[in-house]
Amino acid sequence: MFPEHCSVRKKGRDCPMPPEFVISVKSGDGEYMVGVTCDIHKNTFTEKLELLQREGKVPQGTISFTGLKPVGTSCIKVNPDDLIEL
Incomplete structure (x- = not known):
């Protein structure tokens, strides 16, 4: 699961x-995932x-940006009893 928002925080x-x-x-x-970003904050x-x-x-290495593709499905159904309240 990914966060709903870009990982950048300003002010x-x-x-x-x-x-x-x-x-x-x-x-x-190896390859280490460090966050997610929007296009606006890619350079930042x-x-x-x-x-x-x-x-x-x-770690030293090449910084890589991999595009995310939204995926939707109508086959996943959520049972209210399976939800966890925090």
Whole structure:
């Protein structure tokens, strides 16, 4: 499951846009998903990841953006008894 909104937060407020890309870092020992972003914040996320890579907080590697495709189906039915209230 993905979040309903972009992972970027500016001035204490979450971006209201839905995610359009999964962001991952491809390194020699694997691929790490680090978040989701909308098209507007793609460059902002890249700049932040590059900074975190220089600081050693994120593995070195290629930053990759994979487009998300919405999928809809009418075959999934939810039983109200299966829902968990938090």
